[in-house]
Amino acid sequence: MLNIDKIRADFPILNRKVHGKPLVYLDNGATSQTPQSVINTIVDYYSNYNANIHRGVHTLSQEATDKYEEARIKIQQHFNAKHAYEIILTSGTTESINIVASGFASILKEGDEVIVSALEHHSNIVPWQMMCEKTGAVLKVLPMDEEGALRMDLFDELLTNKTKLVFCNHVSNALGTINPIEEIIHRAHKFGAYVLIDGAQACPHLKPNVQELDVDFYVTSAHKMCGPTGVGMLYGKQELLEMLPPYQGGGEMIATVTFEKTTYAGLPHKFEAGTPNICGGIAFGAAIDYMNSVGFDNIQTQENELLMYATNELLKVDGLKIYGTAYKTSVISFNIDGIHPYDIGAILDKLGIAVRTGHHCAQPIMDYFKIPGTVRASFSFYNTKEEVDLLVSAVKKAKAMLS
Incomplete structure (x- = not known):
């Protein structure tokens, strides 16, 4: 089992706020965050x-x-x-x-x-x-x-x-x-x-x-x-x-x-x-x-739990569809009926939640589903179920504002 509080303490950026809200970083598919040990390595190189x-x-x-x-x-x-x-x-x-x-x-x-x-x-x-x-x-x-x-x-x-x-x-x-x-x-x-x-x-x-x-x-x-x-x-x-x-x-x-x-x-x-x-x-x-040092078995266990929990909770939102239901890891790509993914992403950002919207440099996939893009929440081992709850709450709020 991972000590998530200890893991999160390794990532200084997770302490910051965005628009006055605690950062919920769910754009790990685009880039992960950097632990202090790696930052120290970079500083040490240029310093010494x-x-x-x-x-x-x-x-x-x-x-x-x-x-x-x-x-x-x-x-x-x-x-x-x-x-x-x-x-x-x-x-x-x-x-x-x-x-x-x-x-x-x-x-x-x-x-x-x-x-x-x-x-x-x-x-x-x-x-x-x-x-x-x-x-x-x-x-x-x-x-x-x-x-x-x-x-x-x-x-x-x-x-x-x-x-x-x-x-x-x-x-x-x-x-x-x-x-x-x-x-x-x-x-x-x-x-x-x-x-x-x-x-x-x-x-x-x-x-x-x-x-x-x-x-x-x-x-x-x-x-x-x-x-x-x-x-x-x-x-x-x-x-x-x-x-x-x-x-x-x-x-x-x-x-x-x-x-x-x-x-x-x-x-x-x-x-x-x-x-x-x-x-x-x-x-x-x-x-x-x-x-x-974290261990890939631990990483997979944590991320699979997050993926299953987030999938179950998001599917409770009326009109929400998840794209890609095959055997997978750490990504939920979704849309809400009648709402453009960009608009959802913009509201989530105002609530401190970082997701990615668009075709994700995979335009043929979007063409297959006949959609302009999706909202993509992508998880890492330092994310938590509490952050998933904040995501789901924010998606519901965005839906209410945009419907």
């Missing part, structure tokens, strides 16, 4: 050993390099990658996906096929569309159903010997659906296709094991995991990362440079051109430490 990493002979550079590479090892161990150099530190999930898409744009040919799920964030759709435009590859879509689950019965019909890549999120950001990625990976590999899993929404709630999954690429962002913005991870199997060309050229990603010929550095530096977000990478490691 701020320096550029790698190649520096002076003490500060060596200290910063050691901390940065220690963070890479923490991330490797957390996700159970085989090698630390299979962890590429990026600016976040979006860049991680674009690195892979850019690499395959030089490998795929006209007539090759790729499959993307209907539940994807735009970041796991647009880069592949761009890749297909460059290569002539064909983009296929694995459909969803009314419950917000993927139509796995149709997956085998989409897979062919021409399928080269399959893309799917681990958890839908818009609906919270937990996708059957083990099955997707297994079936795709039977056809020789590579699989990239977008783990941005999953990693705050569960602990993926990339070797057990046998996934080819797995991507995520630190800021969903109690870490800072502007840093994330691309995991790739060694042989695939070595197969892909560099994403961008610059310092650090080279072995030798002459005006006649440049040779590239080995992994992971081949994909880490330029000065990285050094502080962010170190703080990512600190965030991993914090979440593991």
Whole structure:
């Protein structure tokens, strides 16, 4: 059991007020909050050993390099990658996906096929569309159903010997659906296709094991995991990362440079051109430490209780519909008949409650349900049932004001 009062004390922002009301932060799907231990790590870096990493002979550079590479090892161990150099530190999930898409744009040919799920964030759709435009590859879509689950019965019909890549999120950001990625990976590999899993929404709630999954690429962002913005991870199997060309050229990603010929550095530096977000990478490691100290079993227990409680209470509101009723985690996406989601979100904000409204960068999902968007309440382990009660009360108030 978590001591929620003790956990909440780790997050200074949870003490603030918004419009004179105590903050109820239910926008964790967009970004989680940051514990004091991670904030301290950021302050410590800039206060005591701020320096550029790698190649520096002076003490500060060596200290910063050691901390940065220690963070890479923490991330490797957390996700159970085989090698630390299979962890590429990026600016976040979006860049991680674009690195892979850019690499395959030089490998795929006209007539090759790729499959993307209907539940994807735009970041796991647009880069592949761009890749297909460059290569002539064909983009296929694995459909969803009314419950917000993927139509796995149709997956085998989409897979062919021409399928080269399959893309799917681990958890839908818009609906919270937990996708059957083990099955997707297994079936795709039977056809020789590579699989990239977008783990941005999953990693705050569960602990993926990339070797057990046998996934080819797995991507995520630190800021969903109690870490800072502007840093994330691309995991790739060694042989695939070595197969892909560099994403961008610059310092650090080279072995030798002459005006006649440049040779590239080995992994992971081949994909880490330029000065990285050094502080962010170190703080990512600190965030991993914090979440593991809380424990993912504890996190799942707390969040599942919140999800069930909030679902039951919200469904008592007349005219309220929840979108996405499949097996899921930590997200409730809803509307009230005849009321625009933005208007509900604006009133909730005045009552100190932070939710997200709109299409959540998942416009195809909204088009499927024929709605402009939803109100999305997304929970973290530091939220409480008392906050859920405040949300439900505020939704009722908003409904009364807007009806």
